[in-house]
Amino acid sequence: xxxxxxxxxxxxxxxxxxxxxxxxxxxxxxxxxxxxxxxxxxxxxxxxxxxxxxxxxxxxxxxxxxxxxxxxxxxxxxxxxxxxxxxxxxxxxxxxxxxxxxxxxxxxxxxxxxxxxxxxxxxxxxxxxxxxxxxxxxxxxxxxxxxxxxxxxxxxxxxxxxxxxxxxxxxxxxxxxxxxxxxxxxxxxxxxxxxxxxxxxxxxxxxxxxxxxxxxxxxxxxxxxxxxxxxxxxxxxxxxxxxxxxxxxxxxxxxxxxxxxxxxxxxxxxxxxxxxxxxxxxxxxxxxxxxxxxxxxxxxxxxxxxxxxxxxxxxxxxxxxxxxxxxxxxxxxxxxxxxxxxxxxxxxxxxxxxxxxxxxxxxxxxxxxx
Numbered sequence: 001x002x003x004x005x006x007x008x009x010x011x012x013x014x015x016x017x018x019x020x021x022x023x024x025x026x027x028x029x030x031x032x033x034x035x036x037x038x039x040x041x042x043x044x045x046x047x048x049x050x051x052x053x054x055x056x057x058x059x060x061x062x063x064x065x066x067x068x069x070x071x072x073x074x075x076x077x078x079x080x081x082x083x084x085x086x087x088x089x090x091x092x093x094x095x096x097x098x099x100x101x102x103x104x105x106x107x108x109x110x111x112x113x114x115x116x117x118x119x120x121x122x123x124x125x126x127x128x129x130x131x132x133x134x135x136x137x138x139x140x141x142x143x144x145x146x147x148x149x150x151x152x153x154x155x156x157x158x159x160x161x162x163x164x165x166x167x168x169x170x171x172x173x174x175x176x177x178x179x180x181x182x183x184x185x186x187x188x189x190x191x192x193x194x195x196x197x198x199x200x201x202x203x204x205x206x207x208x209x210x211x212x213x214x215x216x217x218x219x220x221x222x223x224x225x226x227x228x229x230x231x232x233x234x235x236x237x238x239x240x241x242x243x244x245x246x247x248x249x250x251x252x253x254x255x256x257x258x259x260x261x262x263x264x265x266x267x268x269x270x271x272x273x274x275x276x277x278x279x280x281x282x283x284x285x286x287x288x289x290x291x292x293x294x295x296x297x298x299x300x301x302x303x304x305x306x307x308x309x310x311x312x313x314x315x316x317x318x319x320x321x322x323x324x325x326x327x328x329x330x331x332x333x334x335x336x337x338x339x340x341x342x343x344x345x346x347x348x349x350x351x352x353x354x355x356x357x358x359x360x361x362x363x364x365x366x367x368x369x370x
Contacts, residue, residue, distance in 0.1 A: 004148045008207040011144035014137050015162065019196045021134035022169075025127050026193050029185035032123035036183055036264040039117040124182040131173055131185070138166050148207045152220045154227065155210035161199040161353070163224075165192050167231030175235065175274060183264040187238055218296035222289060226314070229286025230349055232278050233321065237346020239275035240324075240339040243268055247336055272335075275342055276328060283321045290314050313352040320345035 142162060146153035154163045172188045175181070210219070242265055249255065249262035265271065293311060294304045305311070320341060327338035 002150065003207050003209070004150075005207075007144050007148035011141050011148055011207070014141035014144060015196075015200060018134050018138040018141055019193070019200060021130055021137060022189060022193050022196065025130035025134060026186065026189040028123055028130060029127040029182075029189060032120055032127055033183055033186050033264050035116060035120035035123060037260065039120055040263050121179060124179060127185050128173075128177075128182060131169065131189075135166070135169050135173060138162070138169065142166055145207065149209065151210060152224070154223045155208075155219075156203075156205045158199050158203040158205045160223070160227065161195055161203060163227045164230045164234070164353075165195050167228050168192060168234040169231075171232050171235050171278065175278065180266055181270070181274075183266065184239075184242065187242055188235065191234070191238065216296065216300070218292060218299065222292040222296050225285060225292055226289030229282050229289050230353075233282040233286060233317075233346060233349055236275050236278035236282055237343055237349070239271050239278065240342040240346070243271035243275060243339050244336060244343070246271055247339075272339070275339065276325075279321055279324055279342060283318070283325060286314075286321065287318050290318055310352060313348060317345055317348045317352060320348060 142153050142159075145159060145162070149155070153159050168188075169192060172184075176184050176188070245258065245262050246265045246268040249258050251265075251267055254263045290311070293314070297306060297311070298304045324338055324341040324345060327333035327341055330338075
């Protein structure tokens with residue numbers, strides 16, 4: 001196969017551009033995350049201060065009422081109308097929130113808190129736009145890489161990481177559309193930026209034809225399906241990790257050093273639902289990828305299963321996803337216990353991607369993709 005050097009150069013440029021845009025989106029999302037935390041802290045402090053002022057107001061109103069009633073009872077000839085005047089009514093203790101607002105510090109007033117949250121929302125929108133732009137350029141990289149090599153662009157570990165992260169980001173962008181979920185972006189972008197940086201610096205491979213062992217239509221089917229399943233699994237694992245952090249730090253009760261990370265996160269139930277919805281798709285898709293790999297193995301090596309390190313760890317990962325979904329539906333296991341299983345599934349996938357691919361030798365040790 002003839003390599004197009006110009007398209008190869010453009011594909012490398014698209015990769016670097018996508019990487020830079022993801023990094024910029026991560027930086028903006030971190031500022032957004034911090035502003036959401038500040039806004040949440042100020043709303044909590046505002047509620048506490050208003051509650052304190054209202055309690056002080058009620059205490060003063062009750063004290064005044066007691067003095068008035070006492071004075072009315074002291075008069076032997078006081079008529080019933082005067083006595084009634086000493087009764088405490090709802091109007092006597094009705095809080096004047098406008099007065100309370102003036103007593104609050106400037107940063108805790110309604111207008112100031114609203115401005116902080118509005119600025120945060122704008123940064124969240126900018127993050128979302130940057131992510132979609134980065135995804136578009138990321139897709140251009142994958143397409144140009146394939147056109148330059150005149151083949152499907154996942155013939156080595158560098159290309160495989162590029163494809164997996166692309167699918168992961170597409171899934172994330174589709175799932176994280178609502179404003180309340182945008183605070184998840186730092187958690188998602190951090191591993192993606194890390195993977196792309198490592199791929200671009202340590203795993204980079206020049207555009208080249210694949211070895212004869214990979215010149216099969218099963219190569220396209222197997223690797224593409226596994227890549228989609230792995231991308232979805234990445235999002236599911238990160239959602240479970242965030243869920244565990246939120247469960248350890250309930251909303252409004254954040255404490256200690258984890259408070260900075262946990263305060264802006266959505267409610268635990270939303271994170272758990274996201275992890276479940278994505279795992280429901282990751283299990284069958286990743287499982288199909290393993291099955292297609294077994295069929296290809298029979299055609300290439302004469303056996304469906306060879307207990308090769310990569311296929312074995314892939315099967316373990318699939319078992320863990322199945323165990324997570326089963327545990328989540330089982331009384332006594334739903335919650336942190338099942339979430340930990342999903343995190344372990346995510347960890348085995350990363351272990352398979354790097355350690356098995358780069359350290360362990362096996363039947364998959366070709367074309368830079370062990």
